[in-house]
Amino acid sequence: xxxxxxxxxxxxGNQYQHEVEPRLxxxxxxxxxxxxxGTHVGCEHGVCGACTILFDGKPVRSCIMFAVQADxxxxxxxxxxxxxxxxxxxxxxxxWEAHGLQCGFCTPGILMTxxxxxxxxxxxxxxxxxxxxxxxxxxxxxxxxxxxAARLATEKTHST
Amino acid sequence: xxxxxxxxxxxxxxxxxLDLKAKYGDEGKALAGGQSLIPAMNFRVAQPSILIDLNxxxxxxxxxxxxxxxxxAMTVQSAAEHDSLVAQHAPLLFEAIPNIAHSQIxxxxxxxxSIAHADPASELPVVCIALNARxxxxxxxxxxWLEAKDFFTGLFTTALQHDELLVEIEFPYLPVNTxxxxxxxxxxxxxxxxxxxxxxxxxxxxxxxxxxxxxxLNVGDGPVDATQAAASxxxxxxxxxxxxxxxxxxxxxxxxxxxxxHASAEYQRHLSAILTERSLAKAYERARTSQAS
Ligand SMILES: Cc1cc2nc3c(=O)[nH]c(=O)nc-3n(C[C@H](O)[C@H](O)[C@H](O)COP(=O)(O)OP(=O)(O)OC[C@H]3O[C@@H](n4cnc5c(N)ncnc54)[C@H](O)[C@@H]3O)c2cc1C
Ligand code: FES
Ligand code: FES
Numbered sequence: 001x002x003x004x005x006x007x008x009x010x011x012x013g014n015q016y017q018h019e020v021e022p023r024l025x026x027x028x029x030x031x032x033x034x035x036x037x038g039t040h041v042g043c044e045h046g047v048c049g050a051c052t053i054l055f056d057g058k059p060v061r062s063c064i065m066f067a068v069q070a071d072x073x074x075x076x077x078x079x080x081x082x083x084x085x086x087x088x089x090x091x092x093x094x095x096w097e098a099h100g101l102q103c104g105f106c107t108p109g110i111l112m113t114x115x116x117x118x119x120x121x122x123x124x125x126x127x128x129x130x131x132x133x134x135x136x137x138x139x140x141x142x143x144x145x146x147x148x149a150a151r152l153a154t155e156k157t158h159s160t
Numbered sequence: 161x162x163x164x165x166x167x168x169x170x171x172x173x174x175x176x177x178l179d180l181k182a183k184y185g186d187e188g189k190a191l192a193g194g195q196s197l198i199p200a201m202n203f204r205v206a207q208p209s210i211l212i213d214l215n216x217x218x219x220x221x222x223x224x225x226x227x228x229x230x231x232x233a234m235t236v237q238s239a240a241e242h243d244s245l246v247a248q249h250a251p252l253l254f255e256a257i258p259n260i261a262h263s264q265i266x267x268x269x270x271x272x273x274s275i276a277h278a279d280p281a282s283e284l285p286v287v288c289i290a291l292n293a294r295x296x297x298x299x300x301x302x303x304x305w306l307e308a309k310d311f312f313t314g315l316f317t318t319a320l321q322h323d324e325l326l327v328e329i330e331f332p333y334l335p336v337n338t339x340x341x342x343x344x345x346x347x348x349x350x351x352x353x354x355x356x357x358x359x360x361x362x363x364x365x366x367x368x369x370x371x372x373x374x375x376x377l378n379v380g381d382g383p384v385d386a387t388q389a390a391a392s393x394x395x396x397x398x399x400x401x402x403x404x405x406x407x408x409x410x411x412x413x414x415x416x417x418x419x420x421x422h423a424s425a426e427y428q429r430h431l432s433a434i435l436t437e438r439s440l441a442k443a444y445e446r447a448r449t450s451q452a453s
């Protein structure tokens with residue numbers, strides 16, 4: 001008797017159509033139904049930021065939304081940054097060069113937080129970068145290299 | 161964990177949502193930003209059998225002014241955070257919003273949802289009390305206007321009836337010669353605060369305190385309006401000593417913090433006192449400059 005609803009969602013420019021139970025979390029939809037496992041799930045209650053994706057262009061926690069709520073909306077996940085593994089997005093390249101990750105668990109959420117932030121704030125100070133990523137927990141890096149990577153990304157954008 | 165099953169409705173209009181509320185009452189839980197409700201459902205602390213998702217009701221997303229600042233309940237917190245009308249006409253609210261959680265959560269969490277949730281640790285209920293905001297609620301049979309002080313009835317409880325939704329919040333403009341400040345302290349940026357206070361200070365024509373307002377978060381079962389502390393300032397010169405007296409009255413006599421793993425009750429009182437002095441000093445500075453200009 002459980003309710004099943006049809007949804008159409010755009011993820012990284014591709015249309016996905018599925019039938020889902022209303023209680024399916026958006027992050028579980030993205031990972032398990034759409035098969036895009038780049039988005040990570042850590043805490044499932046909105047605290048860690050690992051599941052951050054873009055919802056109509058804005059970063060949100062996909063673990064505290066339902067898949068049915070994405071019906072008719074546009075999502076972007078970390079897979080949308082590049083479709084060529086040999087040619088990283090400049091933001092990813094900066095993380096690579098500045099060692100902005102160790103285990104990488106937090107990285108997709110941080111990239112999806114920084115992507116729109118750096119577009120709107122092309123020359124942030126170190127304090128502003130730290131503020132921008134304050135909703136993303138990293139257990140490995142101590143954040144310094146993440147901040148360095150974000151700075152490098154802004155420099156790359158300005159030099160090209 | 162995963163939420164328990166529920167039946168889902170996503171009405172496009174307020175009228176349709178109110179029909180559902182009339183039909184299902186308490187069983188039909190409103191889903192606003194979901195930033196408090198869905199974590200609770202993931203933990204299975206909340207297991208509503210029916211969810212009425214308000215996100216498609218665009219008529220509840222607006223920020224306007226009409227003798228006061230009017231905000232539709234479904235306006236997301238980040239929209240208000242960057243709105244020039246809010247900055248100009250409800251600067252206390254404007255100063256408080258960035259303290260709510262993280263940007264990703266404010267992109268989804270709503271002004272009305274935070275107020276309807278009535279968490280004593282939340283910023284917005286405190287702002288509502290400090291500004292004497294009014295809440296407009298609606299049911300299929302009509303609407304009500306409630307004063308903030310009558311709206312918040314205790315820990316996570318409000319005066320909303322089973323068939324009602326919160327639809328609008330009205331924030332009156334500040335009186336003339338009034339300064340404001342919102343300050344809080346959290347363990348980490350974005351965490352719920354250990355202590356926080358909204359202060360308003362109105363100066364008379366001699367530059368003395370005419371009236372004040374001090375409202376605290378996380379030190380009671382709702383926003384704590386420290387009326388004795390505020391009254392102690394009336395007619396006084398706006399000096400640090402006067403602010404210290406008010407801070408002492410509020411923190412020692414007018415609040416009942418519970419303490420938690422992050423801060424003992426004594427420490428919450430201590431922080432509340434320090435923040436009172438800071439907020440009052442800032443509010444005074446702003447009142448003085450607004451008077452001078
Ligand atoms: C990690 C994290 C940190 C947070 N930190 C803070 C913080 O520091 N300060 C803070 O204030 N909040 C914080 N929050 C909570 C956040 O602000 C929520 O957005 C807010 O409390 C609830 O708003 P919402 O729109 O998400 O409502 P929901 O979660 O959808 O709803 C909350 C409750 O209100 C009811 N409700 C919602 N809208 C209406 C309506 N229009 N009419 C009737 N009932 C309604 C719902 O039925 C539900 O019971 C945090 C959340 C997370 C996940
Ligand atoms: S998994 Fe979503 S915030 Fe942690
Ligand atoms: S790199 Fe391991 S959690 Fe951030």
